[in-house]
Amino acid sequence: MTTLHESTSFDAIIGGGSVSGLFAAREMASKGMKVLVLEEDHEIGTPEHCGGVVSQKGLEALGIIPRIKTFDNEIRQAIIKTKNNSIEVNAVNQKVIVIDRRSFDKEIAFQAQSHGAEINTNSLIVGIAYEDNWFKVKIKGGTIYKSKYFVDARGVGTLVNKGLRNIIPSGQYEVYAPWIEKDTIEVIFDAERYPGFFAWIIPTGEGKGKIGVAGKSINPNFLLESFLKTRGRPYSIIRKIYAPIWIAGYVRPFYNGKNVRVGDAAGQTKPTTAGGIYTGGMGGIYAGRAIALSLSEGEETSYLSHYEQKWLSKFGKEFDRLLFLRRILERLDNKSFDKIFSEISTKTLDVISDTADFDFHSFSLRQFLDTRTTLNLLSAIMGNEYRKIIKDLSKI
Incomplete structure (x- = not known):
């Protein structure tokens, strides 16, 4: 049965309770907008397929102060390896930390909710229609919500549905093992095993971390199991996550009418590492502010261009350089x-x-x-x- 929630229409609906979507919700709600976040999974912050590596400077720009629950580890060095060589880079000056994405996402959700945003989990969007200047967003089960603006923060799936390429498979295991060094990230380049990408070890504490692989046309499960065997026992696999990643940079335009894309859905992940906490998070912030301005000016969509202009001004040249380096x-x-x-x-x-x-x-x-x-x-x-x-x- 389909239920239309006429009495609970919103200024904006955000599809996806991701970092970028939640930041957009926070910004819009803080400006007095009526906002609804629809997250398809049963819990904000899951599945945790992100490495969770970010700089303290980046977190401050996003308006987040790392708390004990969100702070996993501090990185002091990176070891970068090839088949027969390796180098060590001191990372102390970069002030890089590893965060618990589940707790981090919930912290942003709490900020958004504190400003008045409504967040619904287990709400898979199955249909979106734009009629009579309203978005009608249908979720699994038949309920339909209405909004003036729609923010697509549903991740790489949005790009897949648009038929875009440059999406590669990745896998990441949460592992307990004594050979994981607490303060050291490892990056392993092997063009035969991980073509176009690399393997990584991101420590989340002493003897525990996230071990992942990505590459064109790879089998992540096979390569991860093989990688662990090369490191030797003892080790225990606590969790397995598989997800596609986007490596081709930002996808313009970031908006079409009142339909706005943020984060992975807009390709706002680094072409070299697929990292996007900071770049995608700022996308959500810029989008949220632009939408709030548009609404305050009589729903004038030209103000949405402020979002794209600000993001490109901050990250556009860097992404263009990273795309060149990816080539x-x-x-x-x-x-x-x-x-x-x-x-x-x-x-x-x-x-x-x-x-x-x-x-x-x-x-x-x-x-x-x-x-x-x-x-x-x-x-x-x-x-x-x-x-x-x-x-x-x-x-x-």
């Missing part, structure tokens, strides 16, 4: 990775350790490539694209 990453084989890593000097590592910005890491990645041997290697690999490589590298 290089996808062309490297294991021999090339080894060669590049063997050419990285102690001085370069010191520069990266002292000046790196976790939230804008294209400069650090450029340092890895800025050697004569590496540039000659890229010339051999990429042929006619080489001149453009030199030109683009000079802009980073």
